[in-house]
Amino acid sequence: MNTQMTRSGAVALGAGLLLPFLWGAFGPVQPADRLGTGTVQGSVSFQTLPSDEFFEISDVVVYLSGEGLTAETPPVVRTEEQLLLNQEDYTFVPRVLPVLAGDEVTFHNSDDELHNIHTYAKGRRRNRNFNRGQRPGSTFTGVFARPDSVLVLCDIHSQMIAHILVLENGFFTRVSDDGMFSIGDVPPGEYELTAWSEWSGEVKITIEVGDGATVSADVSFPDA
Numbered sequence: 001m002n003t004q005m006t007r008s009g010a011v012a013l014g015a016g017l018l019l020p021f022l023w024g025a026f027g028p029v030q031p032a033d034r035l036g037t038g039t040v041q042g043s044v045s046f047q048t049l050p051s052d053e054f055f056e057i058s059d060v061v062v063y064l065s066g067e068g069l070t071a072e073t074p075p076v077v078r079t080e081e082q083l084l085l086n087q088e089d090y091t092f093v094p095r096v097l098p099v100l101a102g103d104e105v106t107f108h109n110s111d112d113e114l115h116n117i118h119t120y121a122k123g124r125r126r127n128r129n130f131n132r133g134q135r136p137g138s139t140f141t142g143v144f145a146r147p148d149s150v151l152v153l154c155d156i157h158s159q160m161i162a163h164i165l166v167l168e169n170g171f172f173t174r175v176s177d178d179g180m181f182s183i184g185d186v187p188p189g190e191y192e193l194t195a196w197s198e199w200s201g202e203v204k205i206t207i208e209v210g211d212g213a214t215v216s217a218d219v220s221f222p223d224a
């Protein structure tokens with residue numbers, strides 16, 4: 001049995017042993033090494049519940065902001081219902097509507113009486129306000145191009161109030177009836193989490209999302 005090895009054979013063997021190390025160091029990243037998205041979940045509470053009869057904790061909106069979070073990461077797909085501000089039984093439904101900047105919002109009058117849509121933008125680079133009547137059964141659409149906080153009133157019926165919260169990325173959610181929330185597909189990084197309430201303003205906290213981690217973030221609105 002010949003135990004000698006030619007020089008070319010040794011070179012080939014050496015290259016064969018070396019290639020996996022080189023491929024791991026300089027080739028495509030293996031799935032185990034990829035950064036995984038995380039989840040931010042938690043609860044919202046009030047030290048003192050607002051006394052307004054229209055208060056619902058589900059009208060609180062929680063959203064993230066920070067470097068790397070854009071409208072395209074991840075792309076957000078919303079249903080027509082999630083972009084609808086209805087007028088029903090002399091009430092705007094929902095009272096708080098979070099949307100992404102550039103979304104087309106639908107306004108519909110489900111009542112048998114004339115209403116009107118009068119917007120009051122509050123943002124620094126606010127969207128253009130409008131004031132238009134809306135006949136029973138009619139529908140129209142509007143686009144809010146820039147992040148903003150838009151108050152919506154009906155000048156005919158003073159009890160009708162709504163808010164359109166226009167956000168810069170898709171990492172937002174309304175709080176559930178039990179005060180819980182969850183935002184998924186969040187890239188690793190440090191972000192500012194904001195809880196927004198019509199009655200109590202904003203509470204901001206800093207969070208850090210690790211590789212594939214679930215981060216707990218509980219927010220409490222202080223007394224007014």
